[in-house]
Amino acid sequence: MYKVLISGYYGFNNIGDESILRAVVDNLQGRLEDIEITVLSQDPVSTAEKYGVKSVNRKSVKSIVSAVSRCDLLISGGGSLLQDVTSKKSILYYLIIMWMALLFRKKIFIYSQGIGPINSSLNRKLTSKTLSKVSGIVVRDEASKEFLAEIGVDCRKVVVTADPVLRIKRAPLIIGEEILRKEGINLNKEQLTVGFAIRERKLNSEFVDELCIAMERLVTEKNAQIVLIPFHFSEDVSVIEEIEKRLGEKVYSIKHKYLTNEMLSIIGNMDLLVGVRLHALIHSAIMNVPMIAISYDPKINSFMKSIGMKAMCSIYDFNSEDFIDEFNKTLQHKEVLKKRVQNKLIDLTKALDTNEEMIKNIMEK
Structure with a gap:
């Protein structure tokens, strides 16, 4: 059993981010065998019920440390997590979780994210240093790849795809x-x-x-x-x-x-x-x-x-x-x-x- 932990802006009743989680979970479960998915969420009970996954409180340090220590792979999943325009603090939250995974010697994957804007010079340095240590980087657009190159990330390890929500099927x-x-x-x-x-x-x-x-x-x-x-x-x-x-x-x-x-x-x-x-x-x-x-x-x-x-x-x-x-x-x-x-x-x-x-x-x- 390969254990995957997903970090993102989940459990906040934002239909965009919930759609991202739906797409990521469906595609991981549909394309990879024998995996167990845990999601960091603001509302763990609701997230677990909606998506058929395990879920822990994204604000509980104890729960996060436990979830990171038990996982094989941390996915920083979708959306615009690494930016400091709408919030100067949230980017640090996502970077700290990645560093926690690095301390536990876990693999990290950036899943079709939109990166930037990052205005703080400190946040730019921290982001560049962190992403230089991850196992894979996929971004959703060319602008994100260009931004990563600008802050010092080796663009040869960055792959451009699209927003994961695009893979959700039409509804009746x-x-x-x-x-x-x-x-x-x-x-x-x-x-x-x-x-x-x-x-x-x-x-x-x-x-x-x-x-x-x-x-x-x-x-x-x-x-x-x-x-x-x-x-x-x-x-x-x-x-x-x-x-x-x-x-x-x-x-x-x-x-x-x-x-x-x-x-x-x-x-x-x-x-x-x-x-x-x-x-x-x-x-x-x-x-x-x-x-x-x-x-x-x-x-x-x-x-x-x-x-x-x-x-x-x-x-x-x-x-x-x-x-x-x-x-x-x-x-x-x-x-x-x-x-x-x-x-x-x-x-x-x-x-x-x-x-x-x-x-x-x-x-x-």
Whole structure:
């Protein structure tokens, strides 16, 4: 029995990171024989139940030390773990766990991560020194590889694949239809349904102002039905409530938490998805739904480039007039865009097999 420990941002009700864990666990179990998986989680009981794995509290030093000492391989799994923009402390958490594994002489694998930005010179040095000692590094985009080379990591040992969530299978649309109905949202073939997955912590920002104008125009000019979709529930509810306060019954929102398969199906029932959240855009690509990306981080731009598209703009230069133009163009060319994305996904999902191939080689050594 080969014991694998997965470290990441799990158990926080962030559907993007939960989708990553779903993809990583499914592919490890489906492609590697005789393995036991343990996950460090904020909510170990829920994680164990959802994914059929063992799980321990990511905040318990005693539990972490025990889990690291018992494992054969530590996987630092998916997402944007090694960056210090959204948090200056979280990067140290993930690096400390890797150093703990090194002290116990365990092997370490970086699983399709997005690396950076890392602004602190100390964090850059620590990251470079740590990753120089791991058994394998796979990143999800070229920008991450370039960043690692910039901070001194030998780029010859870095492999580029894609975000692991891209390998999740499409969900049946009926699941999302029933959820939307329970949420008070009735789909109408004669009416456009437009999903918005928004990330914004400043509720009085110009971005929110312009976003509300854009939504109101979609309702009045396009007879569109607007659905606000929280991807990181605890963070996104605030901005959703702010938009609801301003626009009232002109918009609908998802009020409850859902699993990866359910969220995929919800997205699949949209005629178009406007996304600031990376994994909302990835869900949209999987479900073959036309999308408009608004970037708050380089990872959005990198993903859109990987599927042959571009982000419309950033949250800092978004305006409703340009958005309506982009909306019209996207609808007009939706079939061409959908075909382009699906062709790109074939290559990206094939590339993801590299993770398990490298892990298998590490296990055999």
